[in-house]
Structure formats: C-alpha cells, structure tokens
Amino acid sequence: MKTFEIQNVKDTRSGFGVGLHELGKTNPKVLGLCADLTGSLKMDAFQKDFPTRFFQAGVAEANMMGVAAGLTIGGYIPYTGTFANFSTGRVYDQIRQSIAYSNKNVKICASHAGITLGEDGATHQILEDLGLMKMLPNMVVINPCDFNQTKAATIAISKHLGPVYLRFGRPAVPNFTPENQHFEIGKAIVLNEGADVSIFATGHLVWKAIEAGHILAEKGIHAEIINIHTIKPLDDNAVLNSVRKTRCVVTAEEHQMNGGLGDSIFQLLARNLPTPGEMVAVNDSFGESGTPDELMIKYGLDTSNIVEKVLKVLARKV
C-alpha cells in the first residue's frame, strides 16, 4: 500500500477561496457572487481584491442563481457561493431552467456539504445534492478530496464551457494531493493499485479510503483505491478497467446511498459488468448535530466502515 504524506490539515473550502482568488488575477471574466456567507465560503480575498467583480446577493439564493445565469450573457463566468443546501435544494428550479436547461456557464460552488457540516444539524447537512445535480442534463458534478485538489478544480472549471456543480466542505482534513496539480474534469485518479477489491471514493471519503487501504494491507488484502473527483461525467473506463481486474467493489461517499457516487457506479456496472458491491454512504436518513468526527462514525462513514464493507464484499466475490 502506497503511503501518502500529509502536507498539512486544511478545509477544502479554503482551497476554493485560494483558487477563486488566483482566477481573479488570471481571468478577468471570472466573477464572484455570494449569498451572505462570504467568510464561510472563503470568498473574502476575492471580494477585497476584485470588488467590481464581486456581487453580494444577500440571503436571496434564487435571485443569485438567476443573476448568475444572466451574467453569462455577455461573456462572464460567474462563480456562486453558498452552502451546498442553499446551492441545490433551495434553488433547484432556478438551476434547472435558468442554468442547466439554458446551458449557461455558471459555476455553482457549494460549501459545507454533507454531514461534516457538524453542529448546525440536519437542516443544513445536505446529503442529497450530488443526486439532485447529477440528474440535470448539461451539469458537470465535481467533489474534490482535499485543499489542493479543490483549488485545482476551482481553476480548472473556468475553462469548461457550461454549468458545473463544485462541492466541498467545512472541516479541516488531510491535504495530501500534489500542490499545483493538473486537474482534469472527468478523469479518475488511481491512488493505489491492487488486485483484490476496487474502492471508489469521493470527497472527504478519499482519505478514509486510504486509511482503510493500510488496514487492509496488514490483513494481506490489496485494495485498488480510486479517487472519483468527478461524479459526472463518470470516468466509465477507469471504473470498468479496475473492476475487470478486482471483480468486487466498495464505494464511499458523504451522501445518501440514493443518488450519489455508488448509485452512478453500480448503474454503470449493472449495464456492463455486473459485480458484487457494497456502499459506504448514509442509508436513507437525515443527520443531526455533533462534531464532524462523531457524525462520520455514527452514520457509518468512517475508515472502519470501509474496511468492514471490503471484508463483506470479498466474501461475496465470485
């Protein structure tokens, strides 16, 4: 099992903030819009240095999405910032009609996604956003795993013409992917090669999958660990190539089982390569208040859950 050096421990939302600020310097077409959460989204540096290209939308997310759609007409690339809950569920019809159906070049940037939002509780912990967004035609859906990758993704999506949903989170997590990496939308990253089981993980669960890989290695199990930072378009070839070799699958994500990464992967496999699989995801439940770590354990999203699901699927492997 390959070892990954933790460079530091940082929140992915700060990767977004740094990436957006860098874009401010390099791409004059990039704009920022925020719905009264500038500090939480780490958009304050962009606001300070590019005040004429930043729009405070207030607590009015529906209007923010419409304004962003309009700003693309005339050639701009608006980045909207608010919590994932208010970036998706609250404004679904605005995104569907004014952005996705109209195929506008809006980048919907969503922080505090998932259960690791923590103490604010289930009202704010959206676990359905990947599903909502991936169902929309034209929408690209990205969920990077650490600070460096979120920064790279933030910059990379400016070069993609069309709507993008970029999901990141609140807590500080290990930052282990290369600084200034090249981010390719839709290209899965094989972190560790192994022949026994494929673990496909996204977002905060990628580091958990690496931790699980070390525990499994001690048991003599060689896991192939793949970072699926782009849920849509899914890297079908990367998934199928790995599963042809390993013949069993575990998916891991901070999302409902319904509609998330696992749902996309098992749909692909059912049609092309039926394979035993297990899912590490929230099982049709809302979250609750607690620390991010406590919640990850209680809702079955921890390293031990990945190990357990791997052992379970290995028993089913044919």
Add this chain to the structure above:
Amino acid sequence: MADIKQLQETATQIRRDVLRMVHACKSGHPGGSIGCADFFTALYFEIMHHNPKFNMDGINEDVFILSNGHISPVFYSTLARSGYFELDELKTFRKINSRLQGHPATAEHLPGVRIATGSLGQGVSVSIGIALSKKLNNDTSLVYALMGDGEIQEGQNWEAFMFAAQNKVDNLIVTIDSNGQQIDGQTKNIMGISSENLKTRLLSFGWEVLNMNGHDFESILQTMNEAKSLSGKGKPVFIVMSTEMGYPVDFMMGSHKWHGVAPNDAELENALSQLPSSLLDY
C-alpha cells in the same frame, strides 16, 4: 417620428399569427399573447436597437427577456416578423422537432431567445444579470424585460427587486403586463394585486415606476422613451402596463378564460374577422 398606423397594422398581423399558431397545435396561451401584441410591436419595431442577426451575448445592442414565457406565441411572431427567422417556421410552434418550444428555450438555438423561461418568476433576475454584464463591458445599451402580474406572486421577483435597487441596476426596464387575470381568477382576488398597488410596492422597493396603456401606441412610445431617459440615473425602471387579456377580440376579453385555451375553427374564424390586416399571413 413613429408611424403609428404601421405599428397598428403590424400588431394586428402579430395577433393573427398568434391565434393561427395556437389554433394549429390546439394548445398554447392566446389571451395574454394578443394582449401584449402592441407592446411587443412597439418594442421590436420602434424602441429597441437590436440585431436580428442574432448573437447570444448581445453586446452593444438592447436585449429583451420574456419572463412570462407562456406568451411565447407573441414573442415568436414578433421575432419572425422582425427578421430573426423565417415566417414559415411559425407553423412548427409546439410541434415535434421544432425550435419553437411551448415555452421559450435556448436548447434548439432559436434566434432571439437568450434564456429558457416558463417556470415563472425567473426572468427579472436573469435580466439583472445581463444588465450587470453590460455595465462590466461598458456597454451602454439597455435590457428590457416583460413579466406577468400573476407571476409577480413568485418570491424570487421580490428578491430581484431588492437586489436591483441595492445595486443601482439603472440600465434595466421591466414592464409588467397588468391584465389583472391569472388562471384561477382575478389577481386582486387571489393575491390582492392591482395596477395601483404594484406602483406603490415597486416605489417602496426603490424603483422608478411609470404607468402606460398597453393598447395605445402613443402611450407606449411616450412611456418607453421616458423610461429610456430615466436610465443611467441610479434606479431600475418598472412600468405598469394596463392591458386587457384577449384584446381586442370581443369574446376573448373580460375574463381569464382565454389564458391557456386554443380557439376552435369557428372561434378562430370569428376572431380573425375582427383582426383585418393588409400584411400577409404566414
């Protein structure tokens, strides 16, 4: 000086187009469409500086957004008669494989349409975005939008009204089709909305507010020109346009019945007989 007789002739022909389009596919929204025919005619044939060689970004030209997308027939007829696409294409309205979708859409690349609308309450926000884009581009042309007085019940509009005033979006002219009707009855009975209280509400939100008679070209032209002269002065402009749904077809006026119903053969014949035009039908 505008030739009002010619504008009236064009508006009458657009009304004929609308009724024939809706009749041909046995669906669509004729009442609000023909009620707004005079406004569309004034806008596209007199008020706006626009380019029928359509470009999505609309830089250095006036841009129009239809928020109440269900009155697409009057929008499509106006675009065709302004040279955006062939008149013949009006025959395809609401039919399979058409660029003329039931509600305006961009997916089929119909020239003149810049955003999908139909799910109500979204057009004003989009118009604000375009207006801000024009400011960033140092483009001094204007953004025009039309919305409905049923649609204004959607909360997003009021978010947009606050935002536009706060951000001094003064290159935007939003007109509301105040015909007082919505699907389930009169706007005043359903949500207490009238031409009078629209004016006081928008004034309190920090907009300039004008009134006009949507069936009188002199009123429309004078008011739209006044709205233009108010642009660039720090406030967005809102025009309360009084119209009658179904105007001037006698059996279509005075109720909400013709909001979303197509005329049958006899009703079409009756309506067309009230709309004589020397221009040619498509």
